[in-house]
Amino acid sequence: MEENNVLLHMEHITKRFTGSVALSDASIRVARGDVHALIGENGAGKSTLIKVLTGVYRSDGGTILFDGQPVAFQSPQQAQHHGISTIYQEVNLVPYRSVTENIFLGRELFRWGLLDWRKMNTEASTLLKRLHLSIDATKSLNTYNIATQQMVAIARAISFKSKLVIMDEPTSSLNDDEVATLFAVIRQLKAEGVSIIFVSHRLDELYAICDSITVLRDGVTVDARPIASISKLELVSKMLGKDLGSVQQSGQTSFDASRHHAQQEVLLDAVGLRQGRKLQNASVKVHAGEIVGLAGLLGSGRSEVARTVFGADPIEAGKITIDGKEVHFRAPIDAIRAGIGLCSEDRKIDGIIPDLSVRENLTLAALPTLTRSGIVDRKKQEQIVDRFIQRLGVKTAGPEQKIRELSGGNQQKVLLARWLCLNPRLLLLDEPTRGIDVGAKSEIQKLVEELAESGMGVLLISSELEEIIEGSDHVAVLRDGVTVAELSRADISQNVIMAAMAHGEEQSGTGEGA
Known part of the structure; x- marks a missing residue:
């Protein structure tokens, strides 16, 4: 890539947070x-x-050149002023304002x-037509569905006449026709000389656009090249x-098959x-006494399968059978009563309640069985807690210690104990x-x-193939919401x-075709 054709060059970027390194040697060059x-x-x-690029974080090392000039933006607004617009997966607009107001927010005419409402409404309508979107720009944004809101966010980004548009999972809430429209817009922007950073977990979309x-990987740039020169399989391996083609060595985990x-x-x-685009045709079967591994890349639908089985998310189609009987769980409590437990992927968001004690966290799901007339049987509760702290080897100063003070491994043991004390027949373990x-x-x-x-x-x-390979009796592989x-x-x-x-199908070889 010739230097005069490079719009963005981030090199050797590092970023540290308390207790972790998010970026240690990350680089990217965008023409x-x-x-x-x-x-x-x-x-x-x-x-x-x-x-780091858009000024939300300050880097701890490395250099950034944008349009030939060294930059270190102090805020997203400053980055936007210099020609960088970002469209996030979660639409960050104002739902109770009109479409026009959202497009011109902060730079009204x-x-x-x-x-000048007439001019703003006219310009907003012109932008929307460019995206093949026929909606009333004077109406409140929240009167439209998420897909339309996402297109409005794109219209806003285009209106800045940006040199670089960053799209973070822009297709997650779009159907196939809307994705085709978005790709047409991207090709139009490209023809006009605008650069796009496209973040997506869908391999087919990457190769299409x-x-x-x-x-x-782990905060380091491990590969950068023209996409036509790398196969999908090689991309997955990176x-x-x-x-x-490497031979899988056993003994990398503590599983014994x-x-x-x-x-x-x-x-x-x-x-x-x-379930929308998240699950297209996902299937999985688990027998008693069996560990079934659910494998797939980020966004393949693994967590969504677990959440639908647990009654946390509704499904649009398909059938779930427990013990030979079709079930329709309306909420997790229905799944719990059927003998199912779920340890969710993010224990900090969906698992622990940080300011409650180990005792309170461990027995949270069991409270209905420990309560009579609204009063918890404290003695029975403490017996359960003591038994599982000992059984799982939870390292804690005592049952009343706040769970946030425990290590990650011990927090995870408490979450496992939360379900084991209910003696479930089926346990869903997400990472x-x-x-x-x-x-x-x-x-x-x-x-x-x-x-x-x-x-x-x-x-x-699990995202770790070693766990899936060594720990599973059977494996189901998901790709873009489909069991392949x-x-x-x-x-x-x-x-x-x-x-x-x-590739979305079982193959015995490594294959080099994209």
Whole structure:
């Protein structure tokens, strides 16, 4: 790439937060008129890199050149003023203001000291027509659906006459026709010389619209090249940090595949689950005494499957059968009564209540069984807490210690205990070992195996292929909300799983085609 054709050059960017390093050596070069993909799994550093560029965060090292000049923006407004617009996945507009007001927010047009509504409405309508959007710009934004709101956000970004537009998961709330419209707009912007940074987890979209790609992993840029020169399978291997064609070595986890064996009894049979674009045709089956691994890249629909089975999210189509009977859970309480527990992906947001004690967090789901006439049986509660602290080896100063003071591994043990004290028959574990130390990870893996050996069914969701490969009796692979492979123990391998993630079908070879 010739230097005079480079619009953005971020090099050796570092960013540290208390207790963690988000970026350690991240770089990206975006050419003028380039549609540039920025990809990576959860925690790779994509959002942090964007926020460093746009002035939300200050970097701790590295250089940024934009349009040939060194920059260090102090705020998103300053970045916007210099020609960088960002469209986030969550629409950050004002819902109770009109479409026109949102497009011109902060830079309203005046005539004779008064707001020039006629000109603003006219210009807003022109922008919207450019996006093939026929709506009344004078109406409140919240009268339109999320997809339309997303297009309004894009119209606002275009109105700034930006040199660089950053689109963070812009298609997440759009249907296929709306995605096609968005891609037409992107191609139009490209033809006008505008550069796009396109963040998406959908591989097919990347290959359909992007010219080049930068891959982040653990805060480091691990690859950057024209997208036509890298296959989907190689791209998946870069994101996951796995070598193509490598032989999977056993013993990388504490799982012992010989210790658990599936029984004939089917606990869960979910077939054809659909939920917008998140789930298109997802299916998974779990027998008693079996660990089923659910594999897939970020955004493939893994967590959504668990949440729909647990009754946390509704489904538009499909069937969920528990113990041979079709169920329609309206809320998680229905799933809990049916003997199902869920340890969610983000324990800080959806798991622990930080200012409550270990005792209160551990027995939260069991409170209905511990309460009589609105009063908790404290003695029975303490007996349960003491038993599970000892059983799971929770390192704590005592049951009354606030859970936020515990390590990540011990918080995760408390969340597991929350469900185990209800003696569930099916346990849904979404990233149960993410963000915890090696020792705690080993203990949790051994515990999961013991649970399966005792006859419990376990659905294990993990981004770590080693956990899926060594811990699972069967594996289901998701891609863009579709179950694309179902593997028995003999067929489970790193290459087969990655091929399914990349191409959407079971393949025995590594394949080089995109």
